[in-house]
Amino acid sequence: MEEEKRNGLRVILFPLPLQGCINPMLQLANILHSRGFSITVIHTRFNAPKASSHPLFTFLQIQDGLSEAQIKDGPTSNVMSLLAQINLNAESPFRDCLNKVLLESKESSSEKVSCLIDDCGWLFTQTVSESLNLPRMVLCTFKATFFNAYPTLPLIRTKGYLPVSDSEAEDSVIEFPPLQKRDLSKVFGEFGEKLDPFLHVVVETTMRSSGIIYMSCEELEKDSLTLSNEIFKVPVFAIGPFHSYFSASSSSLFTQDETCIPWLDSQEDKSVIYVSLGSVVNITETEFLEIACGLSNSKQPFLWVVRPGLVLGAKWIELLSEGLLRSLEEKGKIVKWAPQQEVLAHRAIGGFLTHNGWNSTLESICEGVPMICLPGGWDQMLNSRFVSDVWNVGIHLEGRIDKKEIEKAVRMLMVESEGEKIRERMKVLKDEVERSVKQGGSSFLSIETLVNHILLL
Ligand SMILES: O=c1ccn([C@@H]2O[C@H](COP(=O)(O)OP(=O)(O)O[C@H]3O[C@H](CO)[C@@H](O)[C@H](O)[C@H]3O)[C@@H](O)[C@H]2O)c(=O)[nH]1
Numbered sequence: 027m028e029e030e031k032r033n034g035l036r037v038i039l040f041p042l043p044l045q046g047c048i049n050p051m052l053q054l055a056n057i058l059h060s061r062g063f064s065i066t067v068i069h070t071r072f073n074a075p076k077a078s079s080h081p082l083f084t085f086l087q088i089q090d091g092l093s094e095a096q097i098k099d100g101p102t103s104n105v106m107s108l109l110a111q112i113n114l115n116a117e118s119p120f121r122d123c124l125n126k127v128l129l130e131s132k133e134s135s136s137e138k139v140s141c142l143i144d145d146c147g148w149l150f151t152q153t154v155s156e157s158l159n160l161p162r163m164v165l166c167t168f169k170a171t172f173f174n175a176y177p178t179l180p181l182i183r184t185k186g187y188l189p190v191s192d193s194e195a196e197d198s199v200i201e202f203p204p205l206q207k208r209d210l211s212k213v214f215g216e217f218g219e220k221l222d223p224f225l226h227v228v229v230e231t232t233m234r235s236s237g238i239i240y241m242s243c244e245e246l247e248k249d250s251l252t253l254s255n256e257i258f259k260v261p262v263f264a265i266g267p268f269h270s271y272f273s274a275s276s277s278s279l280f281t282q283d284e285t286c287i288p289w290l291d292s293q294e295d296k297s298v299i300y301v302s303l304g305s306v307v308n309i310t311e312t313e314f315l316e317i318a319c320g321l322s323n324s325k326q327p328f329l330w331v332v333r334p335g336l337v338l339g340a341k342w343i344e345l346l347s348e349g350l351l352r353s354l355e356e357k358g359k360i361v362k363w364a365p366q367q368e369v370l371a372h373r374a375i376g377g378f379l380t381h382n383g384w385n386s387t388l389e390s391i392c393e394g395v396p397m398i399c400l401p402g403g404w405d406q407m408l409n410s411r412f413v414s415d416v417w418n419v420g421i422h423l424e425g426r427i428d429k430k431e432i433e434k435a436v437r438m439l440m441v442e443s444e445g446e447k448i449r450e451r452m453k454v455l456k457d458e459v460e461r462s463v464k465q466g467g468s469s470f471l472s473i474e475t476l477v478n479h480i481l482l483l
Pocket residue numbers: 044045046047049167168278302303304305306307331362363364365366367382383384385386387389403404405406
């Protein structure tokens with residue numbers, strides 16, 4: 027009966043145009059589609075997902091107010107600065123598009139639109155969906171622990187913790203454990219108080235929504251999930267990690283370099299350190315060279331993702347001396363973009379030097395790969411503290427992008443006995459998280475509750 031009812035129900039998804047948000051949204055689409063829902067994905071022109079990789083879904087593109095040049099630069103541009111512009115410009119095209127889908131569904135008696143699910147970073151979607159009488163659910167693609175802090179972040183910023191002196195750097199932020207005071211400036215980054223109105227709108231609209239879906243699970247943050255329900259006063263569904271349910275159909279905005287897989291095939295088990303800082307973080311030329319020297323000096327094989335736009339203001343290859351380039355080529359492989367999930371699952375990977383974006387952190391845990399943490403900002407500061415200080419499955423570089431520190435961390439993780447202990451703890455965490463998505467597990471059961479919730483909206 028329920029299955030019958032679901033056929034004929036459509037869910038509309040609207041991801042934020044960031045790689046780290048598109049991937050989970052399309053994974054969620056797979057989950058809902060497997061439970062009988064039809065899927066429409068509305069997306070901006072900027073960083074449009076590749077519709078041909080997802081033939082079962084309907085894709086509708088809207089204008090976002092960006093210039094041709096900005097659209098052309100796509101994922102290589104400074105995406106964060108464009109998001110504000112898109113949030114200002116996309117409301118009206120989004121409303122028109124959503125309205126059209128709703129009208130079409132009214133005309134067809136065989137189909138009903140159940141709800142809109144969009145990223146918590148959109149500022150106008152709650153208002154638009156209310157005006158069209160469509161229930162809206164919020165997808166949060168980072169830890170509930172971080173989303174719970176949204177209402178209090180402006181207070182923490184003004185509390186007088188900043189600037190942080192050396193003597194108090196390691197003190198915890200009591201309102202926001204396990205964050206340390208030295209993490210705070212990078213949480214707010216260049217945005218500072220400009221973030222306050224954004225945070226306010228997100229909190230307020232989430233409280234008016236029909237629920238929050240988290241790409242997380244009880245095994246990783248049970249108390250925070252309970253707290254989230256208390257803070258936002260809406261139902262909470264933790265159904266992650268999303269990518270565990272289906273083998274990946276790629277949502278990559280960059281072309282993946284598949285040659286790294288045969289290269290990994292030629293390496294020893296657990297010998298390679300995978301290095302990637304995701305799709306948003308930037309580093310300076312000096313930092314790039316420090317990482318290059320650190321990897322080279324560690325003498326460990328490595329696979330390094332240097333995406334276009336990662337290094338600020340440089341065509342990175344020109345920075346490397348002939349000697350350094352030769353030594354890097356002898357020991358490792360550099361690619362522009364990798365099939366990351368496949369890489370992390372490869373038997374040759376023994377560690378992940380990561381910026382701790384939430385997707386990367388979850389993907390690493392799911393493959394039992396211990397981490398070296400080099401967070402760039404925002405939620406990454408919190409994720410990395412969980413990895414190094416709470417779950418004890420990684421080494422924190424404490425922001426020191428220094429060749430000696432990188433060499434030391436790589437050798438500690440990959441060669442020394444400390445690395446073996448971290449690996450054992452990671453195995454335990456991996457098993458726990460794996461249980462959550464298996465039949466009867468917490469996330470698996472939450473999917474059923476979510477589906478029933480959507481049916482009743
Ligand atoms: O060579 C690569 C590198 C990355 N990825 C994928 O790209 C995604 C990257 O996501 P994430 O690790 O979360 O990093 P960001 O791209 O930096 O994600 C943004 O979005 C995340 C979710 O909201 C936040 O946690 C981050 O802080 C924010 O920067 C992951 O699925 C990776 O598998 C690839 O496929 N190939």
